[in-house]
Amino acid sequence: xxxxxxxxxxxxxxxxxxxxxxxxxxxxxxxxxxxxxxxxxxxxxxxxxxxxxxxxxxxxxxxxxxxxxxxxxxxxxxxxxxxxxxxxxxxxxxxxxxxxxxxxxxxxxxxxxxxxxxxxxxxxxxxxxxxxxxxxxxxxxxxxxxxxxxxxxxxxxxxxxxxxxxxxxxxxxxxxxxxxxxxxxxxxxxxxxxxxxxxxxxxxxxxxxxxxxxxxxxxxxxxxxxxxxxxxxxxxxxxxxxxxxxxxxxxxxxxxxxxxxxxxxxxxxxxxxxxxxxxxxxxxxxxxxxxxxxxxxxxxxxxxxxxxxxxxxxxxxxxxxxxxxxxxxxxxxxxxxxxxxxxxxxxxxxxxxxxxxxxxxxxxxxxxxxxxxxxxxxxxxxxxxxxxxxxxxxxxxxxxxxxxxxxxxxxxxxxxxxxxxxxxxxxxxxxxxxxxxxxxxxxxxxxxxxxxxxxxxxxxxxxxxxxxxxxxxxx
Numbered sequence: 345x346x347x348x349x350x351x352x353x354x355x356x357x358x359x360x361x362x363x364x365x366x367x368x369x370x371x372x373x374x375x376x377x378x379x380x381x382x383x384x385x386x387x388x389x390x391x392x393x394x395x396x397x398x399x400x401x402x403x404x405x406x407x408x409x410x411x412x413x414x415x416x417x418x419x420x421x422x423x424x425x426x427x428x429x430x431x432x433x434x435x436x437x438x439x440x441x442x443x444x445x446x447x448x449x450x451x452x453x454x455x456x457x458x459x460x461x462x463x464x465x466x467x468x469x470x471x472x473x474x475x476x477x478x479x480x481x482x483x484x485x486x487x488x489x490x491x492x493x494x495x496x497x498x499x500x501x502x503x504x505x506x507x508x509x510x511x512x513x514x515x516x517x518x519x520x521x522x523x524x525x526x527x528x529x530x531x532x533x534x535x536x537x538x539x540x541x542x543x544x545x546x547x548x549x550x551x552x553x554x555x556x557x558x559x560x561x562x563x564x565x566x567x568x569x570x571x572x573x574x575x576x577x578x579x580x581x582x583x584x585x586x587x588x589x590x591x592x593x594x595x596x597x598x599x600x601x602x603x604x605x606x607x608x609x610x611x612x613x614x615x616x617x618x619x620x621x622x623x624x625x626x627x628x629x630x631x632x633x634x635x636x637x638x639x640x641x642x643x644x645x646x647x648x649x650x651x652x653x654x655x656x657x658x659x660x661x662x663x664x665x666x667x668x669x670x671x672x673x674x675x676x677x678x679x680x681x682x683x684x685x686x687x688x689x690x691x692x693x694x695x696x697x698x699x700x701x702x703x704x705x706x707x708x709x710x711x712x713x714x715x716x717x718x719x720x721x722x723x724x725x726x727x728x729x730x731x732x733x734x735x736x737x738x739x740x741x742x743x744x745x746x747x748x749x750x751x752x753x754x755x756x757x758x759x760x761x762x763x764x765x766x767x768x769x770x771x772x773x774x775x776x777x778x779x780x781x782x783x784x785x786x787x788x789x790x791x792x793x794x795x796x797x798x799x800x801x802x803x804x805x806x807x808x809x810x811x812x813x814x815x816x817x818x819x
Contacts, residue, residue, distance in 0.1 A: 347670075348479035349440040349507075350431075356381070357395045358434065360388070361427045362674060364410070364419035368795065371418040392417060402433040428673050436511050439472050440479070445518070447476075448504055449556065452491050483667060483705065499667070501553050506670035509549045519552045527551045530588045537581040538615065546665070550610045554603070558593060582608065612664050621655040629658045632697075633714070636690045642813070643686060643722065653717045661706040661713070668709040680715045682802075683756050685810040687718050729812035730758045731805065734765050734784070736774045747773065747793070757805055770808045773801070 350358075359381055364370055378388055392410050399405040407425040411418045435441055442462075446452045459469045477487050483503050485495040493500050508518065516524050527548060531541050538544070576582065586604045593600050612618035620626075633654060637643060661668065681688045691714045695707055703710050733751065735744045748761050751773075762769055769784040777786065787804060789797040 346479075346482070348475050349438055349444065350435055351438070351440070351475075353391075353394075354434045354438065356383070356387075357391055357398065358427060358431050360391055360395065360417075361408075361410070361419065361430060364417060365421065365427050366676075367419075370421065371413075371416050374415050374417060377417060388417075398434070399430070402430070402437075404430065404433070431673060432511060439468075440475050441507075441511070443469070443472050444476050444479075447487070447491050447493065450560070497557070501550065501557060502665070502667040503670065504553045505546070505550045506665070506667050508553065509546050510671045510673075512549070514543075514545045516548070516552070519556075523552055523555050526555065526592055530585070533584045533588055534581060537584070538611070540614075544611070544614050546613055546671075547610050551607070554606070555592075558595065558603070609664055613660055616652070616656050619656060619659045621652065621659055623659065623663075625662060626655050626658050629662075630654050633690070633694050636694060640686055640690070640814075650718075650721060653721065654714070657710065657713045657717055661703055661710045665706065665709070666703070667705045669705050669707065672708055672712075675712065677712070677715065679756070680719060682806040683809070684715070684719045684722060684813075685806070686813050687722060688715065691715055691718065729809060730760045731808050731812070732760050732762050732766070732768055732770045734762045734769050734772050734778075736772070736778060737789075738775055747789075750793075751801070754802070754805060757809060770812075771804055 360377065363377060363380060364372055374385055374388060378385055381388070383391075389412070392412060395410055396405065399408055404425055408419070408421045408430065411420060443452070443458070446458065452458060455466055455469045455473070458464075459466050462469075464472075473487070473491065480487065480493075480495075480503070483495075483499055485493060485500055485503060488494050512518055516527075519527075530551065531548070534541050541547075577586070582604070585607050586600075589600050589604050589607070593603060595603070608618050630651060634650070637650075677688070691711055694714070695711045698707065735747050735751075737743050737747065751759060765772060765778060765780045765782055765784060767782055769782060772778055772780075772784050772786045773789060774786070775789055777788070785804060785808070787797070787800055789801075793801075
């Protein structure tokens with residue numbers, strides 16, 4: 345899905361920051377940036393000026409700044425900020441989100457009055473509304489002529505739940521004080537049953553969105569085929585939520601009961617007992633993934649825990665957070681590709697084979713969460729593949745020990761240093777070619793090693809790790 349609440353200019357500026365952020369030196373030549381971003385040098389330099397002005401406006405300029413040095417752009421960034429924080433600011437203060445937030449809280453009266461309040465012409469307001477309409481249309485949500493939200497109630501709630509969580513995270517600054525007090529009251533009531541409830545931030549945003557929506561009397565959630573587990577009404581947590589709902593809502597008994605079940609359903613993001621994992625759709629997808637894992641018996645990931653964890657992830661993305669890709673930022677999954685290559689390939693194949701309409705708005709998050717769950721299972725159930733390395737430099741043993749200490753920063757892998765080359769040696773690192781009859785891979789480094797030497801080492805480690813996971817010839 346295209347995310348249309350950030351315009352092209354904001355996306356370009358974020359792309360520049362991310363490109364620099366990914367560089368080891370936090371710098372890049374102008375011509376390289378222009379080529380990679382397909383922009384002119386004039387647009388690049390103008391964008392740098394705009395970025396720094398934006399950072400001043402966001403009150404981040406003391407922590408992050410872009411500087412031109414000769415033919416390079418350098419990013420100065422401290423440990424308290426990243427491109428993700430800057431993206432959050434761009435989104436929070438975008439014209440599109442500002443207007444959409446006004447619409448959601450039912451504060452929009454007319455294009456004329458909104459334009460006058462914001463100092464915009466009607467033409468500009470119309471353009472912003474057009475972008476918002478295109479953004480919402482991707483989720484089958486419409487804006488009426490009076491800019492009222494129209495569509496499936498749960499989709500409307502899900503959209504704003506995910507969007508507001510993406511921007512505000514653990515903050516409730518957006519909401520009115522009476523709703524904050526009401527939600528905190530519910531959380532305090534549930535706390536004896538869910539001690540960590542105060543950290544359920546996605547759930548808290550759902551409660552705020554739900555309270556805002558039920559103020560509009562037609563906007564109660566009345567699902568036809570409710571998917572949560574059949575939770576007994578005599579259970580304490582059910583009774584706590586039901587009592588709070590009866591005190592808070594003005595709906596009919598049927599409407600309030602539906603909302604209680606809806607609240608319980610939202611807890612399934614965090615609590616597996618609120619899920620109906622026996623659902624046929626969930627079982628079907630789980631079997632599709634399991635069949636792919638059965639081709640690699642050495643992974644040892646097909647037992648009961650595999651089924652439970654995978655079912656939980658699938659259930660959430662299918663029924664509870666079907667629009668969760670809205671919350672995702674730009675992510676680099678290369679770590680998973682390197683550390684868990686087989687799991688990565690299996691999950692990627694599974695996602696790619698889904699039809700377009702399957703997990704339409706949650707494929708990216710489903711992919712990430714399957715990687716998280718299955719990599720943790722792999723670490724727990726599989727013995728670590730130890731990579732045997734022999735280090736031998738002409739500078740002598742002290743230098744060899746120094747290099748070994750530097751190599752140990754690759755703590756994602758289990759590395760064993762061997763004093764001599766043996767039949768089970770996986771990799772030799774040296775500044776000369778050792779004479780050996782064994783078939784270990786060899787890397788020739790300068791002393792001290794260059795950045796390219798470390799890059800080559802990383803590539804070799806990834807390949808050795810992949811071979812060990814595939815072949816399981818030695819633990």
